[in-house]
Amino acid sequence: MLLIPCPYCGLRDESEFVYGGPARALPDMDAQTPEAQHSLYRPINPRGPLRELWYHSGGCECWITLTRNTITHEFEDDLS
Numbered sequence: 001m002l003l004i005p006c007p008y009c010g011l012r013d014e015s016e017f018v019y020g021g022p023a024r025a026l027p028d029m030d031a032q033t034p035e036a037q038h039s040l041y042r043p044i045n046p047r048g049p050l051r052e053l054w055y056h057s058g059g060c061e062c063w064i065t066l067t068r069n070t071i072t073h074e075f076e077d078d079l080s
């Protein structure tokens, strides 16, 4: 069971959340380079800390951004 630290509701079970994927800046839609176009589809799957979007559908109904370690699944955000 994964406990997710919502900044508004506190620690909550992951069943209350919808995963929104990695948080990243939108690519430059005007760029015509192959690298810019490829960045739209390239998955982000690093080992270690990753900024992610989570929607708290079973609670405050807010989108939040948290940092989760993809190896340990521990969240690095501190609610205190």
Ligand SMILES: [Zn+2]
Pocket (backbone or CB within 6 Å): 006, 007, 008, 009, 010, 056, 059, 060, 061, 062
């Ligand atoms: Zn919440």
